[in-house]
Amino acid sequence: xxxxxxxxxxxxxxxxxxxxxxxxxxxxxxxxxxxxxxxxxxxxxxxxxxxxxxxxxxxxxxxxxxxxxxxxxxxxxxxxxxxxxxxxxxxxxxxxxxxxxxxxxxxxxxxxxxxxxxxxxxxxxxxxxxxxxxxxxxxxxxxxxxxxxxxxxxxxxxxxxxxxxxxxxxxxxxxxxxxxxxxxxxxxxxxxxxxxxxxxxxxxxxxxxxxxxxxxxxxxxxxxxxxxxxxxxxxxxxxxxxxxxxxxxxxxxxxxxxxxxxxxxxxxxxxxxxxxxxxxxxxxxxxxxxxxxxxxxxxxxxxxxxxxxxxxxxxxxxxxxxxxxxxxxxxxxxxxxxxxxxxxxxxxxxxxxxxxxxxxxxxxxxxxxxxxxxxxxxxxxxxxxxxxxxxxxxxxxxxxxxxxxxxxxxxxxxxxxxxxxxxxxxxxxxxxxxxxxxxxxxxxxxxxxxxxxxxxxxxxxxxxxxxxxxxxxxxxxxxxxxxxxxxxx
Numbered sequence: 159x160x161x162x163x164x165x166x167x168x169x170x171x172x173x174x175x176x177x178x179x180x181x182x183x184x185x186x187x188x189x190x191x192x193x194x195x196x197x198x199x200x201x202x203x204x205x206x207x208x209x210x211x212x213x214x215x216x217x218x219x220x221x222x223x224x225x226x227x228x229x230x231x232x233x234x235x236x237x238x239x240x241x242x243x244x245x246x247x248x249x250x251x252x253x254x255x256x257x258x259x260x261x262x263x264x265x266x267x268x269x270x271x272x273x274x275x276x277x278x279x280x281x282x283x284x285x286x287x288x289x290x291x292x293x294x295x296x297x298x299x300x301x302x303x304x305x306x307x308x309x310x311x312x313x314x315x316x317x318x319x320x321x322x323x324x325x326x327x328x329x330x331x332x333x334x335x336x337x338x339x340x341x342x343x344x345x346x347x348x349x350x351x352x353x354x355x356x357x358x359x360x361x362x363x364x365x366x367x368x369x370x371x372x373x374x375x376x377x378x379x380x381x382x383x384x385x386x387x388x389x390x391x392x393x394x395x396x397x398x399x400x401x402x403x404x405x406x407x408x409x410x411x412x413x414x415x416x417x418x419x420x421x422x423x424x425x426x427x428x429x430x431x432x433x434x435x436x437x438x439x440x441x442x443x444x445x446x447x448x449x450x451x452x453x454x455x456x457x458x459x460x461x462x463x464x465x466x467x468x469x470x471x472x473x474x475x476x477x478x479x480x481x482x483x484x485x486x487x488x489x490x491x492x493x494x495x496x497x498x499x500x501x502x503x504x505x506x507x508x509x510x511x512x513x514x515x516x517x518x519x520x521x522x523x524x525x526x527x528x529x530x531x532x533x534x535x536x537x538x539x540x541x542x543x544x545x546x547x548x549x550x551x552x553x554x555x556x557x558x559x560x561x562x563x564x565x566x567x568x569x570x571x572x573x574x575x576x577x578x579x580x581x582x583x584x585x586x587x588x589x590x591x592x593x594x595x596x597x598x599x600x601x602x603x604x605x606x607x608x609x610x611x612x613x614x615x616x617x618x619x620x621x622x623x624x625x626x627x628x629x630x631x632x633x634x635x636x637x638x639x640x641x642x643x644x645x646x647x
């Protein structure tokens with residue numbers, strides 16, 4: 159089974175379990191074999207729960223195979239999605255050194271379990287998910303399976319590297335500024351950031367629910383859709399809820415999207431970053447493919463994306479979230495976190511937030527909410543013309559970067575963070591505005607590195623994204639591409 163696990167996505171493996179062709183224990187053993195063989199080259203899986211996973215697989219009863227992913231091995235990112243009794247460190251030395259374990263399940267962890275998934279481990283992530291790479295001081299760098307010298311992206315880089323290398327067919331990820339889409343692009347995967355409020359961050363998160371979304375990284379569009387069916391939906395007390403779908407998202411895969419009006423944007427918002435020509439060509443080539451599929455593509459994007467104040471206002475909210483996270487962990491552990499307990503960037507961001515007057519933070523929130531409405535108008539009919547259905551952009555402004563690209567000198571801990579902003583100009587705006595966005599592995603550099611292309615839909619229209627993504631997957635297939643570092647590779 160270890161030799162054939164990579165031939166199937168999660169949906170396919172679940173079908174084998176239901177048909178009795180394979181047992182959950184065989185699948186879990188196969189995933190463990192792969193992790194033990196390949197992960198020493200990647201450093202993607204930092205907490206292993208092999209014995210518990212085997213026990214859960216062996217005890218899975220026949221009735222459980224009605225769950226959509228019964229018996230499928232899975233990995234969980236070590237940020238936000240905590241599991242009762244499991245290590246939960248969020249990339250922090252502070253928690254690692256205290257051997258901190260979660261007391262209970264998040265709502266999302268409970269839904270993953272109800273879907274029949276068997277967690278075999280937790281994946282590496284940067285401290286508090288702050289940067290678009292996965293190089294925490296607590297656990298060291300995760301390496302990209304396409305080139306070990308390069309970053310797999312972040313903050314879901316551990317999950318992305320593991321899925322790309324075939325250790326498991328899918329893995330949990332979350333996205334507060336691109337952290338699903340960035341590693342999807344860097345590792346050649348499908349990465350959907352759902353609409354704001356589509357998946358619950360409860361019972362803990364509150365402020366972060368404004369920008370953070372939970373989902374998974376997969377190799378196929380049908381898995382992306384089926385996982386959304388399994389985990390989406392509001393829970394009591396959620397501050398935001400997304401519009402309910404008209405039918406299961408898995409039924410959108412293969413459905414006719416009709417003829418869509420698509421805007422193409424290849425310059426960074428506000429032209430605040432230089433976009434690598436390879437990334438520009440990737441988006442332009444995708445536009446040509448979409449036109450061959452019958453869609454109308456024109457150079458256009460929401461004008462509000464070019465307003466000058468995005469960066470400072472987003473920075474206010476982002477740094478406030480870091481300070482809130484440190485204060486929360488201080489309270490949870492009973493130990494006050496100081497500058498020596500976290501990475502210099504983490505402390506610098508928290509200090510920025512603590513120096514910010516409360517009215518200034520509210521002004522930033524107010525500005526971003528007003529700008530959200532301006533961006534949303536682009537998708538609506540106006541002036542006798544139909545609104546746009548999709549926005550097409552590069553996912554990133556550069557191909558996968560070398561590890562260490564976002565390091566900072568001691569005297570300027572924010573330098574790497576600012577450098578990271580030039581790498582990711584296309585992803586954070588849609589965390590602020592709440593639209594769903596998906597990265598698809600549609601292009602490759604001449605030396606074989608993946609380049610993602612991003613599609614953004616109106617709020618609540620994951621159905622449109624999945625229909626078009628499935629069209630593109632059929633005409634520009636990517637499943638036959640395998641990184642040099644993978645099981646059997």
